[in-house]
Amino acid sequence: MDTVAESLARSAELIRGLLEDLLLRHSSIYMWNEPGGGFVLISAHGDYGYRELDTAGRQIQSKLLEEYRRFHSLLTVFLAGQPKDSLKALAGADEVLSRTIEQQPTWCKTTQEAYTKAKGALEGQLQLIRRLYDASAGEPTYLPDTNALIYNPSLQDWAFSQEGSFTIALLPPVLAELDVLKTRLRTDDVRDKAESLIRQIKEYRRRGSLTEGVPLRKGVSSILAIATEPKMDASLPWLEPTNADDRFLASAIEVMRTRPRSPVVLVTRDINLQNKAEFARLPYVEPPEPAAA
Secondary structure, X not given: OOOHHHXXXXXXXXXXXXXXXXXXXXXXXXXXXXXXXXXXXXOOOOOEEEOOOOXXXXXXXXXXXXXXXXXXXXXXXXXXXXXXXXXXXXXXXXXXXXXXXXOOOEOOOOHHXXXXXXXXXXXXXXXXXXXXXXXXOXXXXXXXXXXXXXXXXXXXXXXOOOOOOEEEEEOHHHHHHHHXXXXXXXXXXXXXXXXXXXXXXXXXXXXXXXXXXXXXXXXXEEEEEOOOOOOHXXXXXXXXXXXXXXXXXXXXXXXXXXXXXXXEEEEOOOHHHHHHHHHOOOOEXXXXXXXXX
16 A cells, blocks of 8 residues: 555656656757847746647646646645745745746756756655655554444444554544534434444543544554644645535645655545545545444
8 A cells, every 4th residue: 555655656657757758759949049039038937948739749738737736736735834945945846847847938958858857856846755754654544534434333343455553543524523413413323323433432532542542453453533623725725614525635634744654545435525535646445344233
């Protein structure tokens, strides 16, 4: 199972391949600001320009822009709060990549030179992620939504295909939704399950600090509750603060930010949330099947 950093590296590899295709197979560079011409402009961004792309090149450029913007949005969230030099390096690399993908004026004399420079900027962005601290020692963390908890509330029996131990993390939007379900829902079965889950979670506190993590099944699993709400204005730009799924995704991204060298996986049966997770390039699985009655 990929860690957060490995997942970003796979996204970067896709972007690198698209860059190579765009620049080395569909692009060409010429000197547009030649000395000895009728006039010379003083350009801050370079004396060389890209010739007009053909249709195939435009299609690759469009896909590359979409992939890079999603990738960079995640980087921006994961690196929030890092030292100024890291943020400056991120901004500088973004400028190189954005200008290259959009084929704006450049100092590069050849497309090979432009590709090499853009590839270096992409690697520089990944290097910033590798600097992040991770206290979870590479252990997988699973983030269930409310739907998954209601479907199989026997958390102590949860198991996934990977070997070794794992942590189940309960996010603030999920705990808040359980509270709503136990008091306002008219469906007896779901209301009873929500109330039972809340009692069960409270019981885990007898084992220690739930915000630091307590054992579920010895040597196999532990559980913790995340106390801090997500900062929606500092998350992915398309997430809506009033949407429960989007708040869940923002909380999940916050967990990923603190565990960059560990696998962090959403657990949900909700098809809409799965679609949103896929769009955001976040991994997800379905919850384990409950034991037969």
